[in-house]
Amino acid sequence: MAAQEKRLDALGLSDGAHPPARIDPTVWQSIVPADNTVTPERVALGRKLYFDARLSADGTVSCATCHDVSRGFTDQRPVSEGIRDQLGRRNAPTTMNALLMQTMFLDGRAPTLEAQAKLPIVNPIEMGQPDGVAAANAIAGDADYQKMFQAAYGRDPNYEDIGNAIAAFERTLVFLDAPFDAYVAGNATAISPAAQAGFALFNGKARCVTCHALNPSNPIGSDNRFHNIGVAARHRDFEKLAAQALVTLEQNGGADAVDQLALTTDLSELGRFLVSKQRSDIGAFKTPQLRNVALTAPYMHDGSMQTLWDVMDHYNKGGEANTYLDGGIEPLALSETEIDQLVAFMFTLTDRRFQAEGQAAFAAQQKRARTTRPFRDNALAQRKVLPFADRVMGDAGKEN
Numbered sequence: 301m302a303a304q305e306k307r308l309d310a311l312g313l314s315d316g317a318h319p320p321a322r323i324d325p326t327v328w329q330s331i332v333p334a335d336n337t338v339t340p341e342r343v344a345l346g347r348k349l350y351f352d353a354r355l356s357a358d359g360t361v362s363c364a365t366c367h368d369v370s371r372g373f374t375d376q377r378p379v380s381e382g383i384r385d386q387l388g389r390r391n392a393p394t395t396m397n398a399l400l401m402q403t404m405f406l407d408g409r410a411p412t413l414e415a416q417a418k419l420p421i422v423n424p425i426e427m428g429q430p431d432g433v434a435a436a437n438a439i440a441g442d443a444d445y446q447k448m449f450q451a452a453y454g455r456d457p458n459y460e461d462i463g464n465a466i467a468a469f470e471r472t473l474v475f476l477d478a479p480f481d482a483y484v485a486g487n488a489t490a491i492s493p494a495a496q497a498g499f500a501l502f503n504g505k506a507r508c509v510t511c512h513a514l515n516p517s518n519p520i521g522s523d524n525r526f527h528n529i530g531v532a533a534r535h536r537d538f539e540k541l542a543a544q545a546l547v548t549l550e551q552n553g554g555a556d557a558v559d560q561l562a563l564t565t566d567l568s569e570l571g572r573f574l575v576s577k578q579r580s581d582i583g584a585f586k587t588p589q590l591r592n593v594a595l596t597a598p599y600m601h602d603g604s605m606q607t608l609w610d611v612m613d614h615y616n617k618g619g620e621a622n623t624y625l626d627g628g629i630e631p632l633a634l635s636e637t638e639i640d641q642l643v644a645f646m647f648t649l650t651d652r653r654f655q656a657e658g659q660a661a662f663a664a665q666q667k668r669a670r671t672t673r674p675f676r677d678n679a680l681a682q683r684k685v686l687p688f689a690d691r692v693m694g695d696a697g698k699e700n
Contacts, residue, residue: 314474316338323399336467342465356429358428396651407572408572412467439457508642521591528622530625531600546577580624591651594608616676632681
């Protein structure tokens with residue numbers, strides 16, 4: 301953790317005394333909850349807790365395990381590993397710019413950063429504490445913590461303030477200073493001609509802007525909504541899973557129960573449905589932010605796509621056909637050059653403080669994409685065959 305903390309120190313983040321750079325004070329005031337205002341004392345406490353593995357049942361896992369400062373505040377693994385070598389069912393979203401998300405987790409099951417910060421502590425796979433009291437007791441004897449909790453909240457260490465303090469710290473993790481920002485501010489040479497062409501495709505033929513609008517009022521490029529793009533449909537019987545989920549949730553539909561189902565069972569693939577129980581949400585997951593996307597591979601809720609070329613291939617063929625596929629998903633007929641341009645644009649969204657990591661990620665992804673494109677299907681992308689054609693028409697549905 302020492303290396304991560306050193307890297308964090310070098311990033312020059314707000315200490316909580318003022319709004320983070322590139323966050324308007326009025327916006328800041330509107331998104332910080334009145335009962336957990338951000339102060340230097342709360343940020344300092346939250347930072348210490350973020351790196352403290354004593355919050356986990358066996359002392360091996362902290363927030364920073366899955367949200368590693370040096371890995372784009374993710375673990376860069378398909379799914380995350382918790383205590384006792386247990387693997388969850390979901391890819392770890394980055395904590396970068398999380399303050400601008402309207403809900404937390406890939407299915408939005410937590411309404412605030414405060415609520416999100418507490419659930420991993422008591423999830424049996426992630427940090428494994430039996431309850432919040434046990435988590436607080438794990439650090440309650442620490443004299444430094446006793447002073448810091450009193451300074452931050454005027455109380456002894458407790459579970460609620462653990463979540464509050466971690467959320468206060470995470471609200472300082474703002475990374476919105478990328479070459480793209482210089483380009484839209486008027487520096488025409490801030491991004492390459494290929495990336496500029498990619499931005500035009502992003503707003504046009506590729507239709508990315510439909511869910512990933514990037515503008516001053518929405519700088520992270522997420523509509524904060526939930527969409528079925530078919531990733532979970534590749535190997536799952538949604539109807540069977542949904543019926544099983546409804547029976548299970550009728551017995552216990554509380555937040556802790558949903559959290560455990562999302563990380564420990566095949567019901568995880570139902571996405572937002574576990575929270576809303578609405579059929580339209582089956583297999584739907586939250587639109588991720590695009591900021592610093594170069595740093596957060598692998599992609600999708602299950603980490604099944606290794607590169608941004610894979611992501612573009614998936615969208616180019618119209619996603620994965622299933623009954624609940626979002627109505628806006630359709631084949632895009634993008635050429636290889638256009639896919640390269642779109643990927644070039646997405647790499648311009650990397651904050652200047654992570655430019656070296658972004659360039660290394662680009663080289664690694666480009667190298668892999670030259671030999672491995674498992675989601676490319678030009679026939680579907682160019683509508684030479686149609687989704688469901690194989691199932692409905694067999695060989696008769698294929699173009700000669």
